[in-house]
Amino acid sequence: MPVGTRGSVKGILPELVRATGAQIVLNNTYHLMLRPGSELIQKMGGVHRFMNWPGPILTDSGGYQAYSLSDMNKVDDDGVTFKSIIDGSNVRLTPERAMQVQNELGPDIMMAFDDCPPSAAEAEDGDKRLVRALARDRVQTEDAGRQAGSARDTELAKKKNTLTHAQRLELANHRTIRWLERCKAAHARPDVQALFGIIQGGTDLAQRSWCVERVCNIELPGYAIGGVAVGESPDAIATVVRHTAPLMPDAKPRYLMGVGYERDLLIAVRAGVDMFDCVLPTRNGRNANAFTRTGQIRLRNAQYQLDQLPIEPGCDCLACDPARHGHATPDGQPFTRGYLRHLFMAGEMLGPILVSLHNLRHFQRFMADVRQTIQSDDWAGLLARYPVAA
């Protein structure tokens, strides 16, 4: 799934997203609820009409961004409170509110509101961030004469800091199950919007086992593995996915959130995962990094200055083979690496657009090949075509 965070796959017309082979796109609840707001999108006919995307849409629950994008967030047993990145106001997300917002947005698949604990490394960074944020908040709070609130924050922080990483994972798992039950109960339109549950547990396989059993005991149209695209090593991702995916029901879609590179995707598919989302194709595309079968190339490099080849010879994307897409160009030639380099050096929007289109197509084509390989079982053949996935 290409990611259209704010209701737009950055710089790409919906029809051109479709032309890359994408069947479904992801929107981020966190961003859309803050701006323009889920009520507005509901009044505009729902997120499909809003962004003019004719296919299915999946939204996340907003929880992950509420944890990760806000310096100052407070998770409690009932939900999370965070400061809006738009206007600094306090925003509250609970399982019930996450369902209400996604019911208003109207995607085909909505994600449960879970407690996504930080990875061990992140937890350490997070402690430092928390100390800074508390110091800042204390100054502001004292200015306003609200010492009581500040004292409460400090208590909370102390409590947070007294939990070991293992305890934090366990707490998150318990919350995730309780919150999932509340999500299912609060979901207003289960007939037309599929709610997926999310399995947490960090890199602790016992916690994953505990969580997958309880999440999948709750009858839902699909299940997801969360909390593996938060800074873990590829090996850690592989270990968690290989352990968890086979424990999920066979007959329901299995979705690995926020993954990833070709190698990670391949490992996950072979472990039984069906669905993925990732910002890599568009984010890296905007930074002039193009994916190819043999690895990424950096189009800003001086070596491409006079290069008349397409990003990847043989690629059927709009940038590499515009004639195939009905675009008239001199002699049907591609957009060359030399031209793309110029666009990036000059800060021209068309550079990010063309490389995003190429990267989206790269991943769609790779996944189409993976689907065929599931039939043929010729994984060596796939790796020969995509050395990058080895």
Next chain:
Amino acid sequence: MPVGTRGSVKGILPELVRATGAQIVLNNTYHLMLRPGSELIQKMGGVHRFMNWPGPILTDSGGYQAYSLSDMNKVDDDGVTFKSIIDGSNVRLTPERAMQVQNELGPDIMMAFDDCPPSAAEAEDGDKRLVRALARDRVQTEDAGRQAGSARDTELAKKKNTLTHAQRLELANHRTIRWLERCKAAHARPDVQALFGIIQGGTDLAQRSWCVERVCNIELPGYAIGGVAVGESPDAIATVVRHTAPLMPDAKPRYLMGVGYERDLLIAVRAGVDMFDCVLPTRNGRNANAFTRTGQIRLRNAQYQLDQLPIEPGCDCLACDPARHGHATPDGQPFTRGYLRHLFMAGEMLGPILVSLHNLRHFQRFMADVRQTIQSDDWAGLLARYPVAA
């Protein structure tokens, strides 16, 4: 002609530029000669192949930007020296160099290197800029121990300042004629690249008469009116164009450079002008200003927040009627004003893209209607369809 300053109509794929009805695009020699350089573009097969545009291309001479984009430029009888906006290095443009650069770029139409004098208002501003620039330059020069150069600059500035506006126009006209003869002599590929001469003279009609006679006495495939899109009032543009265009040869294309709004275009067509270029459709599109038959609308305005209409009902552009362009959308609906407002408020690239597409189509459709009206002679009918042009 849509403007593709740096070899790209900002944010718009060439095929989508074509789909707006554009037959030819303009590139700016000044920008392309500084980055990536005309030699590089020549090695890449010329500007058509470089930017992947299958139709004709026109380039300006670089002179106008050398005057207007550089705080510190020195015009003399042989050409202009300016500081590069890319790296601050000194760049020299002469008639011969302007031809060499455009021969290397390889457009179908190339413009003569002329002396475009500032308008009266600009001249006053320019004097202030010059004083500031000289002060800055003096400090730098003294740091480097090159007092001699600084003294020369000051002399030059004094000389510039002693010219009245009328004298400056006259000087520019004499240079423009001498330089045009040098351009024609230096042009290496007159068989495949059409060189257009440019008529200057500011808002002084006697100077325009003097210039148009001498420029059009030099046998060339086309002629242009320059120096009217440099800050003059619409009335001043109209007066100059109505005076000058009828004095240009009937059988050759007449090109009014850098114009403009619908009203200006209409006045110029009725005075006999055939060709135009302007950044308005794309520049205003990037700023959320959409052109309509009744005037511009600002899509950032709160009034459009819940607006489900297209930018302009009845418009056949890709933003207003994507289904007509083969784009699948829910119920073939348009990109709504409410969605476009959201894209601009969120800083999403797709906003500038969609409104630029609409604006380009608006001007192409308007000009197509103007061409039909030349046949029908029903100018009242045109104004009824386009009140904005009245």
